[in-house]
Each structure stands twice: as C-alpha cells, then as structure tokens.
Amino acid sequence: MTLDTSTATDARSGDPKDGGRSVWARLATWTPYHAMMSLVTASPRRQFLILAIFPIIWVLTQHLGPMLQMLRVSLTDAYPVAPGVEQNLTLDNYARFFADSIFMMPFFRTLVYAAVFTFCTLIITYPVAYFLARHVSRKNQMLMLLLLLTPFWVGEIVRTYAIMILLGNTGALNLALKWLGLIEQPIPFMYTSFSMGVGVVYLTALYMLLPLYSALEKLPKSMNEAAADLGAGPWTRFRRVTLPMSIEGISSGCTLVFLISTGFYAVAVLLGGPSTTVFAETIAGFFHVAGDQWPTGAAFATIMFATALLITGVFQMIMKSLRKGDLT
Numbered sequence: 001m002t003l004d005t006s007t008a009t010d011a012r013s014g015d016p017k018d019g020g021r022s023v024w025a026r027l028a029t030w031t032p033y034h035a036m037m038s039l040v041t042a043s044p045r046r047q048f049l050i051l052a053i054f055p056i057i058w059v060l061t062q063h064l065g066p067m068l069q070m071l072r073v074s075l076t077d078a079y080p081v082a083p084g085v086e087q088n089l090t091l092d093n094y095a096r097f098f099a100d101s102i103f104m105m106p107f108f109r110t111l112v113y114a115a116v117f118t119f120c121t122l123i124i125t126y127p128v129a130y131f132l133a134r135h136v137s138r139k140n141q142m143l144m145l146l147l148l149l150t151p152f153w154v155g156e157i158v159r160t161y162a163i164m165i166l167l168g169n170t171g172a173l174n175l176a177l178k179w180l181g182l183i184e185q186p187i188p189f190m191y192t193s194f195s196m197g198v199g200v201v202y203l204t205a206l207y208m209l210l211p212l213y214s215a216l217e218k219l220p221k222s223m224n225e226a227a228a229d230l231g232a233g234p235w236t237r238f239r240r241v242t243l244p245m246s247i248e249g250i251s252s253g254c255t256l257v258f259l260i261s262t263g264f265y266a267v268a269v270l271l272g273g274p275s276t277t278v279f280a281e282t283i284a285g286f287f288h289v290a291g292d293q294w295p296t297g298a299a300f301a302t303i304m305f306a307t308a309l310l311i312t313g314v315f316q317m318i319m320k321s322l323r324k325g326d327l328t
Contacts, residue, residue, distance in 0.1 A: 067305070074299035078292045093299035103282060107304070110279040111311070113193070114261035117200040121208045121257050122250065124201060129212035129249075130242070133219075145213070152206050160270050163199045164190065167271075191273030199267040204260055208253035215249025216242070244322075251319035255312045262308045279304050 073079045074093055081087045097103050128148070136144055151159060166172050167189040174186040189195050219242065227237045265280040272278070279300070286297030 070298045071302055073295055074302050076295050079294045079298075093296045094303065096296060097300055097303055103279075103300070106277045106279045106282050109277070110262055110304070111307070113196070113200075113276075113278060114258050114308075117197055117204070117261050118208075118254050118257045120197065121201045121204055122254060125205050125208045125253075126212055126250075129209050129216055133213050133216035134221075141217075148209065149206065151202075156203060157266055157270075159203060160199055160267055163195070163202060163271060167195050167198065190271070191276075193272075193276050196267060196272045196276050199271045200261055200264060203264070203267060204257045207256040207260060211249040211252035211256070212246065213249075215246040215252075219245050247319055247323050251316060255316065258312060258315075259308055262304060 075089050075091070077088045077090045077092070078085065079087070097107075132141060132144055132148075151162075164171075168174070169186040169188065169190070171189075173189065174183070177183045177187070223241050223245070224237050227241050232240065263280055264278070265284060268276065268278045268281055283297050283300045283304070286293040286300065
C-alpha cells in the first residue's frame with residue numbers, strides 16, 4: 001500500500017521517470033520552446049513590440065484604416081467607380097461645403113448641441129459618480145455600477161424607442177403630469193431639441209459616469225478631512241479639493257461625450273424634428289442617393305471629424321492648464 005501511494009505521488013509531481021508530466025511541463029523543457037522564448041524576451045524593447053503588435057494592428061485596420069479610406073473617397077469625383085470610368089482627384093467636395101450656406105446651419109447646430117448636451121451630461125452624472133465613489137462602501141460599489149449599466153446592455157435603437165415611449169403624448173411623463181393635475185393637455189415633448197437632448201444624455205451617460213467615478217474613487221478621503229479640520233465648509237471643500245482633483249475625469253468624460261454627440265444619427269432621426277436637423281443627417285443624405293454623391297458625404301464627414309478633434313484638442317489643452325494651475 002505504501003509503495004502504491006509513493007508511486008502515485010511521484011506521478012502527480014511530474015517525475016520524468018514515469019512519464020506523468022503534464023503537457024505544459026513537457027513544453028517547458030522542450031528545446032525549441034526555450035529558444036523561441038529567449039528570442040521573444042531578449043530585451044524589454046522586443047517584449048514591448050510583441051505586446052504592442054496586436055493593438056497596433058487593431059487600430060490600423062479597425063480605426064485608422066476606415067478613416068483613411070473615407071479621406072481618400074472624399075478627394076475623388078466619383079465613388080464607387082463605374083466600369084470604364086476614370087476616377088479623378090478633386091477638392092470640389094470640400095468647396096461645396098463652404099460655397100453653400102445651407103450646410104452651415106446643421107453643422108453649427110450639431111456643435112452647439114454637442115457642447116450643451118455634454119455639459120448637461122456632466123451636471124447630471126457628476127453627483128451620481130460622487131455618491132457612488134464617496135458614499136457607497138467598496139463592497140457595494142460594483143453592484144451599484146452593474147445596476148447603473150443595466151440599460152446599456154441593450155442596443156441604441158431600443159433605448160431610443162424607450163425615450164419615445166417616455167416622452168410621447170401618452171407617455172409616462174405626460175401621464176404623470178396629468179395625474180398630478182399640472183396639465184390638462186399633453187405637452188409635445190417629442191421631435192424637439194428637448195427630446196433629442198434627453199436621448200443623447202441618456203445614451204452617453206455611461207461614457208461620462210465611468211471616467212468621473214474612476215477619478216473620484218482615487219481621491220483620498222484624508223484630503224477632505226484635512227480641509228474640514230482647517231475650517232473649510234462643504235462647498236469650499238468641493239470647490240477647492242474635490243473638483244480640482246477630478247478634472248482629469250471631467251476632461252476624459254467630456255471629450256468622449258462630445259465626440260460621440262457630434263456623430264449621433266439614430267437619435268436625431270427618431271427623436272428630432274425638422275428644426276433640429278443635425279449634420280449627421282445631412283451627411284447620410286448624400287449616401288442615400290446615387291454613388292456620385294458619396295465623395296461629398298465623405299468630405300462632409302471628414303470636415304465634421306476634423307472640427308470635433310480640433311475642438312476637443314483645444315479643450316484638452318485648457319483642462320491641462322487648469323490641472324497644472326491647481327498643482328502649482
């Protein structure tokens with residue numbers, strides 16, 4: 001009995017005499033495997049390149065590649081090209097945007113909407129992130145986050161229709177106002193800037209909440225306690241301690257929400273009206289017609305993308321200067 005137990009123990013321990021080693025144990029002693037690992041981990045630079053190659057491929061093929069293709073299409077006079085037709089390079093598609101003032105209104109309306117909706121999202125989600133990070137115990141924070149993220153488990157279209165049901169003439173909001181006796185006739189919330197704003201804020205809240213929560217969660221409670229010991233009131237502590245220390249989260253959240261808001265299409269179509277046409281609808285109009293209008297749509301999309309990046313770049317510079325000012 002003792003001999004059998006010893007033999008089983010040797011097998012489990014991977015003794016090479018009995019061939020009980022696992023596949024990974026055999027691989028670890030395989031000479032070609034050692035040679036390959038030595039080649040891969042020969043230097044920190046090589047390790048970095050091996051780890052970075054897959055993210056780089058993803059960015060090039062899934063992000064930068066489509067943008068470069070859109071830029072290429074925007075510089076052509078026709079796309080797709082019919083057989084036997086020569087494709088020429090031109091800047092007329094960009095000139096069309098500046099030559100016709102009809103495109104200016106939805107363009108600037110989109111930028112204004114994006115800025116206003118971003119600010120509204122910040123104001124609404126900041127208290128939620130603050131409460132979650134500062135007043136909820138760590139063991140319950142993950143549960144609360146999961147509850148807040150539940151609506152985002154469904155698609156954008158489904159959530160947009162949920163807003164339509166909420167704000168319709170027979171929706172929950174109008175019914176509640178009638179029940180309270182505040183109105184006699186339903187308020188036409190739908191197909192206005194208000195309904196579109198509610199939809200955008202609802203759909204982008206997650207992208208603001210998570211950066212804010214991450215920044216506020218890292219804020220040491222001892223800093224507020226020290227400020228309180230020095231006689232600072234709640235508002236002073238928030239203005240002088242909490243808000244400056246959360247600027248990084250504000251910067252990241254606002255950048256994400258602004259960029260996303262400039263490209264919303266389904267929300268504008270389903271919740272907006274004739275007076276709330278945004279630039280994404282204008283761009284889509286060029287892709288819904290004949291192929292010779294696709295380059296114009298690509299040019300307009302490039303203009304909006306470049307403008308949004310420029311605005312967010314300036315915003316990031318301002319926020320960076322504010323962070324440096326707080327540190328000094």
